[in-house]
Amino acid sequence: MENFHDDLSEDLNTKLNDNFAGRIVRKDLTKKIKEGANVPVYVLEYLLGKYCATTEESLIHQGVENVKKILAENYVRPDEAQKILSKLRESGSYTVIDTVTVRLNYKLDRYEADFSNLGLSGVPIAKEYPSKYERLLGGNIWCMINFEYFFDEADQRRNPFIIKKLSPIQMPNLDLEEIIVGRDNFTKEQWIDVLLRSCGMEPTQFDERVKWLLLARLIPLVENNFNLCELGPRGTGKSHVYREISPNSILVSGGQTTVANLFYNMSTKLIGLVGMWDCVAFDEVAGIHFKDKDGVPIMKDYMASGSFSRGKDEKNASASMVFVGNINQSVDVLLKTSSLFDPFPEDMGKDTAFFDRMHCYVPGWEIPKYRPEFFTNDYGFITDYLSEFMREMRKRSYADALDDYFKLGNNLNQRDVVAVRKMVSGLIKLVYPNGVYDKEDIREILVFALESRRRVKEQLKKIGGMEFYDVNFSYIDNETLQEDFVSVPEQSGGKLIPEGIHKPGHLYTVGQADKGMIGVFKIETEMMNGTGKFNCTGIGSKKEVKEAINTAYSYLKSNSSNVSGTISTKNKDYLMQVQDLNGVGMTKYLALASFVALCSAALNKPVLASTAILGSISIGGTILKIEELANILQVCLDSGAKKVLIPISSSADLTNVPPELIGNFSLIFYQSAEDAVFKALGVE
Structure with missing residues (x-):
């Protein structure tokens, strides 16, 4: 069986090399270096893509050594910041890898950069950088920065640190046509395996169901204004995708945030995280807390329409919202005693209008806890290449793809229809970016989408009662007019009132x-x-x-x-x-x-x-x-x-x-x- 798996992997690796040479990386290299460097995967793979884009073992080894050397010499560890600054002063120039935040100092009418690990703030930066890379204004973008140091005796108040060159660690461009043409050479199963390996996972360790659940985590990265919730046990990698895989998503840890930070700052007139990022993910939903009283209402408004009002203005943004957190009880207990939204904080927990805006609920309890063998050693896309592909796909839509084959049943209201269409569109973008699919492909995706939205509706029914009674989701085949109903696994079996005659009494x-x-x-x-x-x-x-x-x-x-x-x-x-x-x-x-x-x-x-x-x-x-x-x-x-x-x-x-x-x-x-x-x- 192992040899069969190796043959399949070898075949897929060969196909990837034939179709995407220079765009792939061996994921075991990432793992080896990741263990010794506290930088996101996309930073490592950006470097590996530059120095290890080959299949020749000796060159790979040499490339890995180069990457290790660059990280050892240029990656700034917070406890070594003074050592780096000393090197910069002594040599006059130095290149570092650090996270950068740019802000406008309107008193001096100039842009200034703050460097997280280096501990520097207020370093003047040319206006071309925030203009070219807007997300620098959103904060904490990994960059390679070439510094120069010049202390001016005549003007000692002048900042001696000079940014000679700054390069965000991301691919400069993406040829989407390359992916669309390349996709034609892979089967559906192979392409799904490629996507999962690109995220660092080993698909041969998961059954089909789990593969689709892992893919669902990527929908917020390819679909605009998509709201996803995933609650489950600890150790199942719920936040991994949003922290490590894409430089286009941000993970808000700790829970506490402000309307100014998330949506719009009235004093600086700058849009918040939803305008800077493709995806804003909240880690540990139990801790979500707005300092502002109007935080949750503004979030609800944004989740429903992709817009929000601040002052006299209405602002639009396309960032998806993701809510991940832990379920500490068994799902059976939660289903009996409360709802699957129970871990949310109190000001959201009873708000059916808030939960009704969730397009998809991923059942995190079905994803196994990560073990070492779940991480792949085979080839996958450089994560930056994958994330740029997903970012480019946000401009397309396949929301009407299901209409060629199916109609939705009458239990779906407008919010349900929008949710299902968004999910179908997102999964098509991921699995069939070339737009080549048939009826059964769409049926598979549609059933998964209906189940994921029904899970939301079932919990709304528990919290809100008869307002949400219509949970019997179905789809109708345009040809045969046959109607099929879709249930959720955790509630479909074991009816409490079983069929058949019972004992007297x-x-x-x-x-x-x-x-x-x-x-x-x-x-x-x-x-x-x-x-x-x-x-x-x-x-x-x-x-x-x-x-x-x-x-x-x-x-x-x-x-x-x-x-x-x-x-x-x-x-x-x-x-x-x-x-x-x-x-x-x-x-x-x-x-x-x-x-x-x-x-x-x-x-x-x-x-x-x-x-x-x-x-x-x-x-x-x-x-x-x-x-x-x-x-x-x-x-x-x-x-x-x-x-x-x-x-x-x-x-x-x-x-x-x-x-x-x-x-x-x-x-x-x-x-x-x-x-x-x-x-x-x-x-x-």
Whole structure:
């Protein structure tokens, strides 16, 4: 198997050398040097591309030594800044590699540069540099700088450091046609492997699903104004792409930021990060915090439209927004107790409008934790070449590509449609930059896009309720008119209310818990010979819940003859257990369902298959109206119920429930507790 893998890699390496000579680098070289130098991958590969653009082993070795020498002599380590400055003073000129930020000193009407590791600030820089390389104004651009040193005795206030030449570490130009023509010589699978190797990953270590998830991380780099969220365990490389792979993206660490920094500075009249970078990524979403009160509203405005208002002006920008962070609990627990957006800070956590602007949610828990063998030793594009290709592709759009073959289903609203089209466009740009694809290629991408947006919508439904009920995403084949529905893996299997007939005394009810969350509850009841004892477990210590269960048994003792003369509460014992299947906390709306369960056990007759029993009763048998009927019915649908027992008194509220939701059930109405028993057991 290993030899087969080696043959495939060799074939791909040969193809890359044939089609992209001088544009590729062996990634193990990057790894070797990276371990000893704290510079981003694109800085290393810029140098490796200059000195190691060959397949001849001896020349590669010589090139690697050159790169090591350049880094050893020119890369500025913060603790060695004074040593470098001393060398510069003694020799009169010196070349360094450092991060540079340029700003306008309007008091002196000149541009000045700050050097991060070197510790220099206020060094005059020619205006041609910020004009030619705008991103210098955004801050922290890696550059090679040729300094001269001249101390003027006559003017001692004059800065002695002179920038002779400054070169941002990025490719000067890109021939996009070269990539488009070269792509024709690779299969889809080979091209995906090339992209992943270019990011440093070894594709043979991942299955197809994980490969597509890793590709999704690149969409914000090829698609304008694309909002992506990825939450998952630690150690899965969530921020790697945005920190290391592209000089066109910036990773905002630590979370705290300002509107001036991110969007627009009113005093300097300079646009913020969204105008300087193709992608702004936030590391550790839990820590995102704006010093300004209007920070989140401005971010929402920008995420929706690509524009924002500051003062009298409306500004436009094309930067994509990425939110990455850690999930500390298991996904199963989060799905049961809260939402997959739970790690976001409180001022965003309940804001459905903010999350609705997310185009894609990458399920980070499906990506394995990185191990050494996940990093490739084979050839891939120089990361700078890859990032310039992605930057150039931002000018194109394939948003309408799906229209040739498919239509989108009616559950997608306008935001959903925009999200899906952007995702389809982004993945086509990455995988089929030559525009050559067929129907099945688009179907594969479309299904992935629908799933990624539906994951957002499913969580919105949990947070915002019925406003987001329409989550059953589908697409329709233009030729056959067949409609296919797309689900999300983490919620598609294991319905809480399974199909088939259950044991007598076993049933399901859906109700609201203390904190307003709606859950599914399973009641299991057993009857045995005894002296009329009743015992219930699983309900906790809350008084209201205990009262609901006692109401059910008291009503059975008083009214059992109205159901059947065979029911006995004197020479039988009843044991009941209630399970909170969603982990939302116990509900107090248990009286009616418990009464039905007791009767089902006493009569040894099972409840109808796939039925959810809704509603509650008072001690006197009064049927209580259902609160939040629409939301409760949505949970019934999600949990697998096919039939729903509801009180006739709640029928008026059905006007507030979307017809598409009602159409999923057989609704069974009851007028009294006894009627509910007959209907639930299918007794005429």
